[in-house]
Amino acid sequence: xxxxxxxxxxxxxxxxxxxxxxxxxxxxxxxxxxxxxxxxxxxxxxxxxxxxxxxxxxxxxxxxxxxxxxxxxxxxxxxxxxxxxxxxxxxxxxxxxxxxxxxxxxxxxxxxxxxxxxxxxxxxxxxxxxxxxxxxxxxxxxxxxxxxxxxxxxxxxxxxxxxxxxxxxxxxxxxxxxxxxxxxxxxxxxxxxxxxxxxxxxxxxxxxxxxxxxxxxxxxxxxxxxxxxxxxxxxxxxxxxxxxxxxxxxxxxxxxxxxxxxxxxxxxxxxxxxxxxxxxxxxxxxxxxxxxxxxxxxxxxxxxxxxxxxxxxxxxxxxxxxxxxxxxxxxxxxxxxxxxxxxxxxxxxxxxxxxxxxxxxxxxxxxxxxxxxxxxxxxxxxxxxxxxxxxxxxxxxxxxxxxxxxxxxxxxxx
Amino acid sequence: xxxxxxxxxxxxxxxxxxxxxxxxxxxxxxxxxxxxxxxxxxxxxxxxxxxxxxxxxxxxxxxxxxxxxxxxxxxxxxxxxxxxxxxxxxxxxxxxxxxxxxxxxxxxxxxxxxxxxxxxxxxxxxxxxxxxxxxxxxxxxxxxxxxxxxxxxxxxxxxxxxxxxxxxxxxxxxxxxxxxxxxxxxxxxxxxxxxxxxxxxxxxxxxxxxxxxxxxxxxxxxxxxxxxxxxxxxxxxxxxxxxxxxxxxxxxxxxxxxxxxxxxxxxxxxxxxxxxxxxxxxxxxxxxxxxxxxxxxxxxxxxxxxxxxxxxxxxxxxxxxxxxxxxxxxxxxxxxxxxxxxxxxxxxxxxxxxxxxxxxxxxxxxxxxxxxxxxxxxxxxxxxxxxxxxxxxx
Numbered sequence: 056x057x058x059x060x061x062x063x064x065x066x067x068x069x070x071x072x073x074x075x076x077x078x079x080x081x082x083x084x085x086x087x088x089x090x091x092x093x094x095x096x097x098x099x100x101x102x103x104x105x106x107x108x109x110x111x112x113x114x115x116x117x118x119x120x121x122x123x124x125x126x127x128x129x130x131x132x133x134x135x136x137x138x139x140x141x142x143x144x145x146x147x148x149x150x151x152x153x154x155x156x157x158x159x160x161x162x163x164x165x166x167x168x169x170x171x172x173x174x175x176x177x178x179x180x181x182x183x184x185x186x187x188x189x190x191x192x193x194x195x196x197x198x199x200x201x202x203x204x205x206x207x208x209x210x211x212x213x214x215x216x217x218x219x220x221x222x223x224x225x226x227x228x229x230x231x232x233x234x235x236x237x238x239x240x241x242x243x244x245x246x247x248x249x250x251x252x253x254x255x256x257x258x259x260x261x262x263x264x265x266x267x268x269x270x271x272x273x274x275x276x277x278x279x280x281x282x283x284x285x286x287x288x289x290x291x292x293x294x295x296x297x298x299x300x301x302x303x304x305x306x307x308x309x310x311x312x313x314x315x316x317x318x319x320x321x322x323x324x325x326x327x328x329x330x331x332x333x334x335x336x337x338x339x340x341x342x343x344x345x346x347x348x349x350x351x352x353x354x355x356x357x358x359x360x361x362x363x364x365x366x367x368x369x370x371x372x373x374x375x376x377x378x379x380x381x382x383x384x385x386x387x388x389x390x391x392x393x394x395x396x397x398x399x400x401x402x403x404x405x406x407x408x409x410x411x412x413x414x415x416x417x418x419x420x421x422x423x424x425x426x427x428x429x430x431x432x433x434x435x436x437x438x439x440x441x442x443x444x445x446x447x448x449x450x451x452x453x454x455x456x457x458x459x460x461x462x463x464x465x466x467x468x469x
Numbered sequence: 470x471x472x473x474x475x476x477x478x479x480x481x482x483x484x485x486x487x488x489x490x491x492x493x494x495x496x497x498x499x500x501x502x503x504x505x506x507x508x509x510x511x512x513x514x515x516x517x518x519x520x521x522x523x524x525x526x527x528x529x530x531x532x533x534x535x536x537x538x539x540x541x542x543x544x545x546x547x548x549x550x551x552x553x554x555x556x557x558x559x560x561x562x563x564x565x566x567x568x569x570x571x572x573x574x575x576x577x578x579x580x581x582x583x584x585x586x587x588x589x590x591x592x593x594x595x596x597x598x599x600x601x602x603x604x605x606x607x608x609x610x611x612x613x614x615x616x617x618x619x620x621x622x623x624x625x626x627x628x629x630x631x632x633x634x635x636x637x638x639x640x641x642x643x644x645x646x647x648x649x650x651x652x653x654x655x656x657x658x659x660x661x662x663x664x665x666x667x668x669x670x671x672x673x674x675x676x677x678x679x680x681x682x683x684x685x686x687x688x689x690x691x692x693x694x695x696x697x698x699x700x701x702x703x704x705x706x707x708x709x710x711x712x713x714x715x716x717x718x719x720x721x722x723x724x725x726x727x728x729x730x731x732x733x734x735x736x737x738x739x740x741x742x743x744x745x746x747x748x749x750x751x752x753x754x755x756x757x758x759x760x761x762x763x764x765x766x767x768x769x770x771x772x773x774x775x776x777x778x779x780x781x782x783x784x785x786x787x788x789x790x791x792x793x794x795x796x797x798x799x800x801x802x803x804x805x806x807x808x809x810x811x812x813x814x815x816x817x818x819x820x821x822x823x824x825x826x827x828x829x830x831x832x833x834x835x836x837x838x839x840x841x842x843x844x845x846x847x848x849x850x851x852x853x854x855x856x857x858x859x860x861x862x863x
Contacts, residue, residue: 074763081756261716352753359756363484363760366767
């Protein structure tokens with residue numbers, strides 16, 4: 056039966072090529088846009104290397120101090136992480152690192168800009184970087200403030216023309232580091248691992264950061280097992296009340312939850328001035344709503360085309376009805392046809408999306424981003440295409456099935 | 470004739486309802502994009518109020534917390550840095566600024582009962598380094614030392630918004646929580662800190678002094694270079710400063726470069742929205758052609774009958790286009806009903822009435838142009854219907 060449906064559908068598509076073209080154009084364009092959005096989201100939040108163990112990782116990204124008069128929000132400070140997160144029980148590892156900051160180097164009379172991140176030895180054990188040469192720096196290096204650095208491929212290219220760099224020196228922000236390792240580039244959208252140059256925290260120019268509750272740091276927690284994550288969240292939450300303030304009249308409340316990056320972002324976006332709760336569902340809802348709203352016009356367009364295409368087939372419908380086909384069978388048939396069309400459009404959309412993403416990669420607008428199609432994006436795309444096909448086929452199918460066989464046989468319009 | 474067209478459309482209201490809905494949404498999309506376009510085009514052509522050419526921004530990170538006090542050593546280091554800057558023959562002048570030009574940080578404060586204004590802290594040389602235009606009063610100078618109020622220089626827009634037609638010089642700007650008054654000593658034409666795409670907002674400057682222990686040190690120093698200074702001066706400058714202040718970080722960027730990157734980042738989302746909207750409209754247009762085409766083939770009988778009864782090809786084409794015109798008008802009218810709500814909801818206050826009206830008119834014309842274009846081929850198809858084939862139908 057399905058085979059017959061597909062055969063009919065194929066014949067119908069070929070009969071009026073202009074219509075098929077319009078439908079495919081609309082479908083594939085819609086899918087391209089949605090796929091690009093999905094891969095951007097996946098690129099920012101999905102489990103991509105070097106964050107391969109994201110399912111048992113939590114971060115402490117943002118903090119907020121509040122008091123009766125004012126509040127101060129931003130990134131977490133070292134003081135909190137060092138005292139309350141580093142000492143968490145029952146976890147595998149914790150790493151502290153700064154958010155990357157821009158540094159300038161003058162190299163052979165040329166000005167080079169790089170993003171520098173200060174971190175510790177555990178960082179390299181939690182995240183699985185791909186080392187092209189050398190090794191990461193160690194916990195020891197950080198403790199004894201050795202001026203060592205790991206750089207990425209792009210930096211090696213800028214400074215040393217792709218020649219082996221381990222053992223050579225790099226100057227950044229007036230400091231000189233010995234290079235111990237070179238890693239593959241990490242895209243800028245990956246907040247936790249991203250940088251061009253990684254150096255030990257203890258090499259910072261001053262140790263003012265050690266007292267900060269709100270500062271420029273993030274904590275990364277690797278749990279032993281996925282099921283421990285809830286316990287870790289609760290433990291961090293419980294420890295917040297133990298934070299001491301230098302001036303309790305100014306600030307007396309501190310919030311810095313352990314969370315996924317997506318939760319952190321949604322908390323920052325929907326911060327309502329009083330509480331610092333995370334709303335990942337809300338953010339997901341908003342994203343889905345925007346995608347649905349975007350699909351509205353393409354759907355209407357497809358519905359319009361479908362409705363007018365059915366007219367052509369009124370005699371076919373009439374015959375099938377006269378021979379006892381129920382309305383539901385016809386609805387089913389039409390939806391199958393429409394889904395088939397959307398899948399063809401979807402396949403085209405994949406190809407175009409692939410090109411669009413390649414263009415985006417090459418434009419360099421998002422630093423070091425390399426968009427590849429992965430199975431997650433493919434599944435999302437398939438889901439979108441199916442949803443789109445069913446959504447846009449429903450009304451025309453319903454309308455078609457209501458046609459009275461006598462009218463249909465006479466070729467009367469709907 | 471026109472009444473007749475309405476009747477025809479009404480008779481086929483089921484089919485037309487969907488088309489009207491599609492035109493309605495397209496019109497809303499078109500209006501949204503046009504408004505964005507017109508809004509930013511208008512902003513782009515407004516004067517910046519300053520000259521960024523030959524000026525470098527030197528970001529200074531003194532590595533202390535916001536609330537930490539300056540130690541005497543740091544004050545001394547700051548003094549050394551300024552002496553070093555004065556030493557260079559390439560430098561024409563320099564001035565400090567808290568939030569950088571073409572940067573991302575802004576300070577916003579309340580002025581009066583319910584208005585907001587952006588603010589910045591600058592030093593006395595700022596006006597000359599950036600080439601600001603005073604329209605009234607004077608700029609900051611030494612006579613502002615030790616006064617018991619905070620002298621401010623405001624832009625024309627803030628003057629309009631806060632003082633109206635009054636003379637603002639020597640008057641105070643009220644703030645509900647501040648004890649020290651801000652007193653206006655001068656007015657400049659404008660200052661659009663974030664560049665050409667920055668919204669037109671109220672702005673005022675407060676005075677700060679570099680290297681003065683009581684004033685918060687500005688985080689950025691603007692350096693006006695003598696014409697002809699090359700980019701290689703940068704390394705010389707930073708190396709020298711780094712030698713004087715070993716624990717501080719310096720970072721130099723020509724304002725022209727910051728401006729470029731600000732523009733690029735500001736335009737990228739607009740271009741993306743523009744591309745997506747263009748494709749959406751192309752898709753809608755193609756769909757409309759398809760639907761109209763189908764309608765015409767379906768109405769062969771009716772159109773043929775008209776031809777048989779002596780209707781000319783022109784009148785048939787006019788009928789098809791006329792019906793399309795009525796459908797479009799219905800969609801646009803519904804869309805306009807929604808758009809008219811916007812000023813009532815207060816959205817318009819941000820974009821300005823003129824932009825709103827211009828965008829409305831432009832999108833109206835474009836929408837009619839698109840639908841007419843879409844109708845041309847199907848309507849010419851309608852004229853080719855032969856009375857004989859039409860009457861032969863079935």
